[in-house]
Amino acid sequence: MSDKLADMRFIRFLLYEVNKIEELLQYPYHEDHSRETFDMAIDAAYDVAHEVFWPAFQEMDREGVTFDGKNVAAPKAMREIWRQCKEGGWFAPNVCYDLGGQQFPLSIFAVTSFLFNVGNSSAAMYVSGAWGAAHLIESFGSEDLKARYLQPLYGGEWGGTMALTEPDAGTSLGDITTTAVKASEGDHYLIRGTKRFISSGDHDLADNIIHPVLARLEDAPPGVKGISLVVVPKRRVNPDGSLGEFNNVVTAGIEHKMGLRGQATATLMFGEQGECHGWLIGEPNKGLSYMFQLMNHARVFTGIQAVAGASAAYHCAAQYARERLQGREITNRDPLSPQIPIISHADVRRMLLQQKAFIEGALGMILFCAKVADRLQNTTDEEEKKNCNLLLETLTPC
Amino acid sequence: MSDKLADMRFIRFLLYEVNKIEELLQYPYHEDHSRETFDMAIDAAYDVAHEVFWPAFQEMDREGVTFDGKNVAAPKAMREIWRQCKEGGWFAPNVCYDLGGQQFPLSIFAVTSFLFNVGNSSAAMYVSGAWGAAHLIESFGSEDLKARYLQPLYGGEWGGTMALTEPDAGTSLGDITTTAVKASEGDHYLIRGTKRFISSGDHDLADNIIHPVLARLEDAPPGVKGISLVVVPKRRVNPDGSLGEFNNVVTAGIEHKMGLRGQATATLMFGEQGECHGWLIGEPNKGLSYMFQLMNHARVFTGIQAVAGASAAYHCAAQYARERLQGREITNRDPLSPQIPIISHADVRRMLLQQKAFIEGALGMILFCAKVADRLQNTTDEEEKKNCNLLLETLTPC
Numbered sequence: 105m106s107d108k109l110a111d112m113r114f115i116r117f118l119l120y121e122v123n124k125i126e127e128l129l130q131y132p133y134h135e136d137h138s139r140e141t142f143d144m145a146i147d148a149a150y151d152v153a154h155e156v157f158w159p160a161f162q163e164m165d166r167e168g169v170t171f172d173g174k175n176v177a178a179p180k181a182m183r184e185i186w187r188q189c190k191e192g193g194w195f196a197p198n199v200c201y202d203l204g205g206q207q208f209p210l211s212i213f214a215v216t217s218f219l220f221n222v223g224n225s226s227a228a229m230y231v232s233g234a235w236g237a238a239h240l241i242e243s244f245g246s247e248d249l250k251a252r253y254l255q256p257l258y259g260g261e262w263g264g265t266m267a268l269t270e271p272d273a274g275t276s277l278g279d280i281t282t283t284a285v286k287a288s289e290g291d292h293y294l295i296r297g298t299k300r301f302i303s304s305g306d307h308d309l310a311d312n313i314i315h316p317v318l319a320r321l322e323d324a325p326p327g328v329k330g331i332s333l334v335v336v337p338k339r340r341v342n343p344d345g346s347l348g349e350f351n352n353v354v355t356a357g358i359e360h361k362m363g364l365r366g367q368a369t370a371t372l373m374f375g376e377q378g379e380c381h382g383w384l385i386g387e388p389n390k391g392l393s394y395m396f397q398l399m400n401h402a403r404v405f406t407g408i409q410a411v412a413g414a415s416a417a418y419h420c421a422a423q424y425a426r427e428r429l430q431g432r433e434i435t436n437r438d439p440l441s442p443q444i445p446i447i448s449h450a451d452v453r454r455m456l457l458q459q460k461a462f463i464e465g466a467l468g469m470i471l472f473c474a475k476v477a478d479r480l481q482n483t484t485d486e487e488e489k490k491n492c493n494l495l496l497e498t499l500t501p502c
Numbered sequence: 503m504s505d506k507l508a509d510m511r512f513i514r515f516l517l518y519e520v521n522k523i524e525e526l527l528q529y530p531y532h533e534d535h536s537r538e539t540f541d542m543a544i545d546a547a548y549d550v551a552h553e554v555f556w557p558a559f560q561e562m563d564r565e566g567v568t569f570d571g572k573n574v575a576a577p578k579a580m581r582e583i584w585r586q587c588k589e590g591g592w593f594a595p596n597v598c599y600d601l602g603g604q605q606f607p608l609s610i611f612a613v614t615s616f617l618f619n620v621g622n623s624s625a626a627m628y629v630s631g632a633w634g635a636a637h638l639i640e641s642f643g644s645e646d647l648k649a650r651y652l653q654p655l656y657g658g659e660w661g662g663t664m665a666l667t668e669p670d671a672g673t674s675l676g677d678i679t680t681t682a683v684k685a686s687e688g689d690h691y692l693i694r695g696t697k698r699f700i701s702s703g704d705h706d707l708a709d710n711i712i713h714p715v716l717a718r719l720e721d722a723p724p725g726v727k728g729i730s731l732v733v734v735p736k737r738r739v740n741p742d743g744s745l746g747e748f749n750n751v752v753t754a755g756i757e758h759k760m761g762l763r764g765q766a767t768a769t770l771m772f773g774e775q776g777e778c779h780g781w782l783i784g785e786p787n788k789g790l791s792y793m794f795q796l797m798n799h800a801r802v803f804t805g806i807q808a809v810a811g812a813s814a815a816y817h818c819a820a821q822y823a824r825e826r827l828q829g830r831e832i833t834n835r836d837p838l839s840p841q842i843p844i845i846s847h848a849d850v851r852r853m854l855l856q857q858k859a860f861i862e863g864a865l866g867m868i869l870f871c872a873k874v875a876d877r878l879q880n881t882t883d884e885e886e887k888k889n890c891n892l893l894l895e896t897l898t899p900c
Contacts (some may be wrong), residue, residue: 272827272828272841273828274828274886275828275829276828276829276830276841277829278837279837279841312888326837326838327837328837331838429670430670430671430672430673430674430677431674432674438675439676439724439725439726439727440724440725443670443674443677
């Protein structure tokens with residue numbers, strides 16, 4: 105790994121000079137902030153990425169995830185990362201003060217997320233999972249669900265996932281077969297089905313794990329028009345928010361993704377070994393449209409993960425190219441003269457510059473989208489809302 | 503892995519219709535052959551690749567190479583592959599009858615090598631190492647060296663390597679520091695130095711391992727003009743060809759290359775723990791020019807390894823795309839109709855066709871070069887020799 109985790113000067117250039125994010129300070133939601141608080145946040149995130157996330161990367165990758173057939177243990181080093189993120193408020197720096205957040209713009213959240221992914225993508229995914237689940241509940245859930253689920257998720261008490269994919273329904277979500285049947289008593293549904301490739305699907309880092317699950321209600325129309333969104337906790341949540349009994353979300357196995365050995369990507373069985381309760385988010389059969397309303401946003405964060413990997417690779421390559429001595433200037437015919445760093449060779453520079461150009465371009469695109477998402481979220485002008493939405497849908501297509 | 507290891511119909515199309523390799527039958531060296539013997543060879547190689555190389559691929563990758571600080575053990579499954587290749591004459595199907603070969607054209611050797619690499623690249627490298635070392639000795643070595651080394655190397659009794667790279671001299675071979683000092687008695691040199699990233703550098707598959715080593719003689723001019731080629735056996739070879747004592751070629755460690763965990767890529771120390779004897783190949787200070795005369799050829803075989811990996815990936819992807827059901831024709835709005843194989847989706851087809859085009863183009867280029875190399879090797883026409891050489895140097899640049 106490079107001593108330098110990311111190019112903070114370039115990130116500041118994008119934030120303040122290209123995207124002029126200080127414009128966001130005009131909105132009431134961000135009025136307590138300033139360029140100074142933004143800088144403090146991203147500098148602190150750099151330190152956490154550099155001193156907490158990154159040093160655990162190799163160890164987590166070597167150790168991997170442990171599954172004894174029943175319980176899943178995240179790599180040991182992940183406990184300290186989770187603890188530090190909880191303490192530092194890194195689970196949801198953008199949410200409102202009432203929910204324990206700091207009301208930062210998404211533009212800043214995108215940078216902190218980028219830095220954590222640069223340091224350790226497997227680890228960053230555990231942290232971002234909770235935010236994603238909570239954001240769905242906050243956007244579309246009932247007041248009761250919000251009251252019980254948001255604070256623990258945004259605060260890092262609980263973990264979260266997105267349980268969409270099934271063994272025979274990945275891109276074709278209209279074909280999911282997981283069912284949610286209204287219980288004869290109570291406000292819950294009985295969930296049955298199997299979900300695959302669920303990131304942070306099971307682990308021992310938090311007291312509970314919350315799964316937003318795509319499922320079909322009884323008599324739902326076929327295809328994408330019959331998909332509902334239910335929230336399914338690993339352990340049930342009592343009306344007062346305390347934890348109840350095990351909810352029969354059972355891990356069938358851990359999946360292996362290249363480069364993400366520290367990440368507990370799981371196959372989960374819902375309700376195969378006992379009653380599994382779920383609570384409807386929003387209205388029946390609108391699950392997919394809820395998911396897609398968040399997709400513009402989710403795509404930006406998926407993009408962040410990709411650019412973060414490329415950026416880490418670039419900084420490693422650049423450092424190596426500055427240190428590795430090999431060959432001489434092409435005009436130097438003296439074989440006894442000292443060798444030069446390979447970054448002096450034109451073709452090595454060309455390759456490094458190509459990496460740099462891709463990364464800076466992609467990061468520029470991502471932070472531009474984040475700024476548009478910030479405007480969309482804050483503006484009260486309907487025309488601007490419409491334009492921001494159109495722009496985001498154009499820049500982050502399916 | 504795909505049931506189909508490679509597209510033999512396309513390979514035959516390249517050999518017989520595009521490259522018209524039956525033209526090679528006009529040369530005395532290949533006069534015993536025919537399209538039938540060519541077909542028998544490549545079909546037999548397909549079977550060996552499919553039934554011997556490929557089934558051991560995952561196991562070898564999982565087991566990896568064992569190094570106890572002194573001895574290196576290749577993955578267990580490699581023993582049977584080595585035995586079968588020895589029995590089948592796959593170490594050197596192109597060499598002359600007198601040396602145990604079958605006088606096949608390089609065009610056929612390129613295909614058999616391609617197929618073995620498709621099945622298991624780590625394994626194929628053990629087998630091809632012996633051929634490379636022997637080919638250097640055959641091309642530039644003394645009659646005495648040829649008499650003692652060629653038959654065991656071409657026959658798979660011994661393994662072979664190419665020991666060029668040093669920790670501080672990879673691409674810049676002019677900077678190697680390994681020395682070869684004429685012994686006060688005898689015809690040998692005393693070798694000292696360290697070589698890195700030596701493929702098949704040490705293992706327990708053969709009675710001896712032969713290292714062609716780039717080294718500097720005393721008073722050699724600096725840079726590329728002062729590099730000599732010496733042959734350094736792991737165990738010394740007596741005048742009658744029987745094995746003598748250990749020659750102090752000591753393994754310092756095994757390197758790890760992604761995708762080649764079954765391959766014993768080694769760091770070797772020559773003469774650090776006792777006298778290490780080497781014998782000069784050809785004239786002093788001509789080592790690099792000998793190496794480069796073989797480079798046109800070596801590059802074709804390096805290309806084969808790359809295309810083989812791409813081809814294996816393509817056939818796996820194509821098979822998966824035919825089996826995996828997901829989604830429906832874009833014009834089909836009935837969510838209850840059965841899902842279709844993803845190969846029916848235009849963008850999946852586009853990706854598969856792009857893979858196929860790259861592979862077929864690259865394999866076409868490689869087999870074209872092999873045919874030119876065959877002509878170069880066989881023709882007695884000086885003009886054709888010159889043209890073939892020029893063409894090869896153009897198509898396989900540094």
